[in-house]
Amino acid sequence: MIIELGHYALVLALAAAILQSVVPIIGVRRSDEGLMAMAPVATMATLALVLFSFCVLTWSYLTSDFSVANVWENSHSLKPLIYKFSGVWGNHEGSMLLWVLILVLFSALVAGFGRNLPAELKATVLAVQAWIVTAFLLFILMTSNPFLRLAPAPAEGQDLNPILQDPGLAIHPPLLYLGYVGFSISFSFAVAALINGRIDAAWARWVRPWTLAAWTALTAGIAMGSYWAYYELGWGGWWFWDPVENASFMPWLAGTALLHSALVMEKREALKIWTILLAILTFSLSLLGTFLVRSGVLTSVHSFATDPQRGIFILCILAIFVGGALTLFALRAGTLSQGGLFAPISREGALVLNNLFLTTAAATVLTGTLYPLVLESLTGSKISVGAPFFNLTFGPLMVPLLFIVPFGPLLAWKRGDLWAVTQRLYLAAGLALVTALAVLWFTTGAPVLAAFGVALGVWLIAGSLTDLALRAGFGRAAPSVFLRRLVGLPRSAFGTALAHFGLGVTVIGVVASTVFSTELVTRMKPGDVVEAAGYELAFDGLQPAVGPNFTELQGRFTVTKDGRAIGDITSAKRLYTARRMPTTEAGIMTRGFSQLYVSLGDEGEDGTVVVRVWWKSWITFIWFGAVIMSIGGCISLLDRRLRIGAPTRSRAAKPAAYPEPAE
Amino acid sequence: MTRKQKRLSLIAGGLCVIGVAVLLVMFALSSQIAYFQSPTDIAEGAAPPNQRIRLGGLVVDGSVNQGEGAEVSFGVTDTANTVEVVYNGILPDLFREGQGVVVEGIFEAGNPVFLADSVLAKHDETYMPKEVADSLKEQGVWQGN
Numbered sequence: 001m002i003i004e005l006g007h008y009a010l011v012l013a014l015a016a017a018i019l020q021s022v023v024p025i026i027g028v029r030r031s032d033e034g035l036m037a038m039a040p041v042a043t044m045a046t047l048a049l050v051l052f053s054f055c056v057l058t059w060s061y062l063t064s065d066f067s068v069a070n071v072w073e074n075s076h077s078l079k080p081l082i083y084k085f086s087g088v089w090g091n092h093e094g095s096m097l098l099w100v101l102i103l104v105l106f107s108a109l110v111a112g113f114g115r116n117l118p119a120e121l122k123a124t125v126l127a128v129q130a131w132i133v134t135a136f137l138l139f140i141l142m143t144s145n146p147f148l149r150l151a152p153a154p155a156e157g158q159d160l161n162p163i164l165q166d167p168g169l170a171i172h173p174p175l176l177y178l179g180y181v182g183f184s185i186s187f188s189f190a191v192a193a194l195i196n197g198r199i200d201a202a203w204a205r206w207v208r209p210w211t212l213a214a215w216t217a218l219t220a221g222i223a224m225g226s227y228w229a230y231y232e233l234g235w236g237g238w239w240f241w242d243p244v245e246n247a248s249f250m251p252w253l254a255g256t257a258l259l260h261s262a263l264v265m266e267k268r269e270a271l272k273i274w275t276i277l278l279a280i281l282t283f284s285l286s287l288l289g290t291f292l293v294r295s296g297v298l299t300s301v302h303s304f305a306t307d308p309q310r311g312i313f314i315l316c317i318l319a320i321f322v323g324g325a326l327t328l329f330a331l332r333a334g335t336l337s338q339g340g341l342f343a344p345i346s347r348e349g350a351l352v353l354n355n356l357f358l359t360t361a362a363a364t365v366l367t368g369t370l371y372p373l374v375l376e377s378l379t380g381s382k383i384s385v386g387a388p389f390f391n392l393t394f395g396p397l398m399v400p401l402l403f404i405v406p407f408g409p410l411l412a413w414k415r416g417d418l419w420a421v422t423q424r425l426y427l428a429a430g431l432a433l434v435t436a437l438a439v440l441w442f443t444t445g446a447p448v449l450a451a452f453g454v455a456l457g458v459w460l461i462a463g464s465l466t467d468l469a470l471r472a473g474f475g476r477a478a479p480s481v482f483l484r485r486l487v488g489l490p491r492s493a494f495g496t497a498l499a500h501f502g503l504g505v506t507v508i509g510v511v512a513s514t515v516f517s518t519e520l521v522t523r524m525k526p527g528d529v530v531e532a533a534g535y536e537l538a539f540d541g542l543q544p545a546v547g548p549n550f551t552e553l554q555g556r557f558t559v560t561k562d563g564r565a566i567g568d569i570t571s572a573k574r575l576y577t578a579r580r581m582p583t584t585e586a587g588i589m590t591r592g593f594s595q596l597y598v599s600l601g602d603e604g605e606d607g608t609v610v611v612r613v614w615w616k617s618w619i620t621f622i623w624f625g626a627v628i629m630s631i632g633g634c635i636s637l638l639d640r641r642l643r644i645g646a647p648t649r650s651r652a653a654k655p656a657a658y659p660e661p662a663e
Numbered sequence: 664m665t666r667k668q669k670r671l672s673l674i675a676g677g678l679c680v681i682g683v684a685v686l687l688v689m690f691a692l693s694s695q696i697a698y699f700q701s702p703t704d705i706a707e708g709a710a711p712p713n714q715r716i717r718l719g720g721l722v723v724d725g726s727v728n729q730g731e732g733a734e735v736s737f738g739v740t741d742t743a744n745t746v747e748v749v750y751n752g753i754l755p756d757l758f759r760e761g762q763g764v765v766v767e768g769i770f771e772a773g774n775p776v777f778l779a780d781s782v783l784a785k786h787d788e789t790y791m792p793k794e795v796a797d798s799l800k801e802q803g804v805w806q807g808n
Binding site: 234341342343344352353356357360361363364367368371381382383384385386388389392393396397521522523573581582583584599600601602604610612 | 666669672684696757
């Protein structure tokens, strides 16, 4: 009964969303405030209904109600409670429901906290949001209903894909969706501005916090996913340039560009048309990502449910929204007023360069991701575009971008003095140079590119600190005054500095882990010792163990360095009993910022086992950097500036609405 | 600078970056991609030496041999032809005899054994790499839908 109520609530939510799609628009046309005021009410109703429906599905998972086909296919009564909960979105139907829930949640946040928005803008934005909600509710109800029943109900479920039975599933998809779907708000604001034909600096001020919030969540979500794949897949890789990864990375690149161009628009009323276009493109890439992931048209190493028939439906949604928005853009962009001009050497100029590099990089990733599809449909030849392609195209585009990052915040608006800024960056440049020389000196045979890469990371870190120090008047004021000023700096300044600082940390992690890591594959029997990066790993043998819904064979290794025992590493090969599916559980030991990573292979007949041991230099920097970037985003969200002209209450409540980036 | 010059410098700068990106993409697409081939394509001489290719098919029953250290060899077949593959490393969890697999690597000149540096089998027991399924359908040995 309750299951049918959940299903019915979803149908009602569709009805509410359709109302919300149409009525406010009529209200705007007729300047009827009553009709416009209907938008927030319908939004809240949709939220309540979708939330109820989601809770029903969660309930059926928690109680292991196998009369629901979705639960039977993806759950098991012996599964630990946390995976029963997170298993709700560990399948296609449930994850689409989460997608819509987050979409509606964002609409409701605009409805609830957007009190100071002009009535017409608010009504139009909510209507555009409702179009998206309607499309995806139709998609769920017509192709991916999670509430289908089975009769008679099976006694036991088929269990969740073992790869997904990990705390990562509880955090990664919701964070990623908060990012993906959060960009829908910028999209709706852009479309609303085009429909109403009005756009100004205030528009940018309303859009920026939403973009920032979505970006913050997406950054944390991607980093979390990367770390999850790193320890779960057992291959020791943290980024594979896999289509599914690219699907989340492209909106991130475009979203980062949007964040910066909206800044120009807010401060200087320039780049208006470009910002609107970027807002549309960012969400389009999110939709494209959803299509790529859900349709399974591209081969991926990651685990998720796919169904080609459903892909066509999402492709239609994609075509209608992207095509429609771009057509609207083509028709209306000419009528928007031009913004202010600026000299090429200026803060605006630096931000334009940032946008140029980021969007070009996103375009190359898009090309590499879609090229196999296009080529196969045109010529029939099957190819794979892998890491070498992306390293060759994406890498060179990032180097100049990373190089100019420290200049941006130091340049003045309108007309900047490049020479003066360069002088201020002497210290940062000196630090970077010393680092490069140190890398070349201490590591024998390190490639020059590695030294350059690490130096680039240090340049970013030192540059961001320089920016903070100069803003607080370092060297010009007494230390006490300097400290007082530093604390009093706007939070957005800290946000910028932290984000750029984190970027530098990530760059160092990427370069160092790529260049200085070592790897060895060998066959070991109990008592054998291998050496990796100065650590000795003694293999103690294999031992069977039993978990709640799996059995495993644990390989234990005692780690010593210079004759001193440091600890144990346990790596295992698991067999999940319900699905008869084996997985590899990597054993990881963190030493400083580096990690020892051990995974087990096949057992030989003579009691030996294949062992793969990696020493991953500085690899945790990759994820620490991303976490620092997200923290920067959160701090920037708390900035006072974002409160002016926008509703006060929303600022107070918004940070609480987003979970802290988690490891 | 005048308005017009400012705008021109902006456009010229933009075109430069985009031009470089296009050149990079074209170069990378001509040299850094791997073509998918079936054992029959290879028997017909479709694989030039030292070029990266992806080879897909079924692992021949009883063909998996542990060599020295972590080296392992096995046969990949599309039922019409078979290619011998050598791989040094840990096979994926779902690598099984008789199941679909995609390996990536090269043929060295004059050596008929395929040297693989990666073996792909997705973490899903129903998984059959799409290319392998298509190529098996071509050979008429596909069972299933």
